[in-house]
Amino acid sequence: MxxxxxxxxxxxxxxxxxxxxxxxxxxxxxxxxxxxxxxxxxxxxxxxxxxxxxxxxxxxxxxxxxxxxxxxxxxxxxxxxxxxxxxxxxxxxxxxxxxxxxxxxxxxxxxxxxxxxxxxxxxxxxxxxxxxxxxxxxxxxxxxxxxxxxxxxxxxxxxxxxxxxxxxxxxxxxxxxxxxxxxxxxxxxxxxxxxxxxxxxxxxxxxxxxxxxxxLMTDHVEGQSPYAVMTRPMEVKDAAIADCQAWIAENYQVERPVESMIDRSGLGARTFARRFRATTGYTPIDYVQALRIEEAKQELERDQRPVEDIAAAVGYEDGSSFRRLFKKRVGLTPAAYRKKFQNLAAMANTYALNRQPS
Structure with missing residues (x-):
């Protein structure tokens, strides 16, 4: 022009x-x-x-x-x-x-x-x-x-x-x-x-x-996924699902977590899946995966353990599968996510220390 x-x-x-x-x-x-x-x-x-x-x-x-x-x-x-x-x-x-x-x-x-x-x-x-x-x-x-x-x-x-x-x-x-x-x-x-x-x-x-x-405008080429946090409002209208939400929040790393929730609810598998999705907006397995990935993100932000160790801690024995799922949900590999947010954490810590009174 x-x-x-x-x-x-x-x-x-x-x-x-x-x-x-x-x-x-x-x-x-x-x-x-x-x-x-x-x-x-x-x-x-x-x-x-x-x-x-x-x-x-x-x-x-x-x-x-x-x-x-x-x-x-x-x-x-x-x-x-x-x-x-x-x-x-x-x-x-x-x-x-x-x-x-x-x-x-x-x-x-x-x-x-x-x-x-x-x-x-x-x-x-x-x-x-x-x-x-x-x-x-x-x-x-x-x-x-x-x-x-x-x-x-x-x-x-x-x-x-x-x-x-x-x-x-x-x-x-x-x-x-x-x-x-x-x-x-x-x-x-x-x-x-x-x-x-x-x-x-x-x-x-x-x-x-x-x-x-x-x-100094910048785009957000990575999208929102690296920053997104799983929202988990508890649904009080469906007591069985609310109880499972509370339980899985503390037990997301167990084997066969969906089966455990179904047993805990006392519902049939199809009824449980239907009510869980209607209540939370997630399928049961998506909900578990989202919880696990959210915990893994927090570990990556503060911990230098190998990715395989963090994967195992949140319920994934196969590190390769964990990496693929993490990249799909977050938009970054675990290593890239760690680098991005540990750098931010280091900057924030430096700024916080610099403002402390001598």
Whole structure:
């Protein structure tokens, strides 16, 4: 894209949809980065800013000021009415994160937002989301039949409340539904990946690269799996399954763990499997494997024992099988995971020691 084209092209409009549950990091991070596209890089390199290429607007339902998470003040540029009734529509909407506890009910929390998003989608506006923002898209019915992502901790919530959505808990940025006008990003820091995508789409490859250099933006090529932790809320409505969950949490390393749980529950194998999956979102063997891998991850983070010893400690006698399963679930080999997180642990320990009073 040439400079003359940049100087004359129509600015694309990006609407950032926010609420009282939105984090300031996502909202203002996106706003700060997107508003500088085309302007800041030439200022840093040549000493003179150029034209901003994106028109970025913070939007909420009524356009009135509010405070987002942490009581941070927000003064929206527009309300929904500013993009209705024949008025100019945005090119894209970003549904910022809208925090909800993993034990809460996500449905019917944002009826006005859902209605407006359906209108925008029907009008051909690109819809995107960051983290829990995809729950709003799901509640609007816009993700039905789609593959989508959000923070890995919402896996069970999607399974329970939005079964028509194929939830990808590993993806940092999901483009599987972009031909249907929808792009979703994972955990909150994945707004970097979404911003890079939007800049490349509306301003071109060169501006995306230049902006990444300015802000030291990075992608999350490994996805979310290396960071994901198994969520294990106890289901109290099914006492037999709850008892098995509590038991297997302390006995995941035993031989034939699924058979032991079935015997403990007093249920038939098929009935147990059906009730276990309905309760936890996992098949019994997947649940056991997830527990074992989670324990192995914690061992790898803090222990220098050989991988085979850690595999045996969590219930796998065959080190090769353990390595294959670990790579499939985590996205890294055990050795690569150990290197990544022991390096982080060493850095954190150094920083902690440096701040101690002498």
């Amino acid at each position: 040439t400079e003359s084209t940049d100087a004359t092209r129509r600015r694309s409009t990006i609407a950032l949809l926010a609420s009282t549950e939105t984090s300031a990091m996502v909202l203002y991070g996106l706003y700060d980065v997107l508003t500088t596209v085309g302007a800041v890089y030439p200022e840093l390199v040549k000493g003179a800013p150029e034209r901003e290429l994106l028109d970025v607007r913070i939007v909420n339902a009524d356009g009135r000021p509010f405070s987002c998470a942490g009581d941070i003040p927000v003064r929206p540029h527009a309300g929904f009415a500013d993009f209705r009734n024949g008025k100019t529509l945005p090119d894209a909407v970003v549904v910022c994160d809208m925090y909800i506890a993993v034990t809460a009910t996500p449905t019917a929390r944002y009826p006005r937002e859902c209605a407006w998003l359906r209108e925008m989608h029907a009008a051909g506006v690109l819809l995107s989301s960051v983290c829990s923002g995809s729950l709003v898209l799901a509640d609007a019915g816009l993700l039905n039949g789609c593959e989508a992502t959000a923070h890995w901790a919402y896996r069970d919530m999607f399974h329970r409340y939005y079964p028509e959505v194929t939830f990808l808990d590993n993806a940092a940025l999901c483009l599987k539904a972009q031909d249907r006008g929808i792009v979703t990003a994972g955990a909150v820091s994945a707004w970097h990946d979404l911003a890079f995508y939007l800049i490349a789409r509306y301003c071109g490859y060169r501006h995306a690269i230049d902006t990444a250099k300015v802000f």
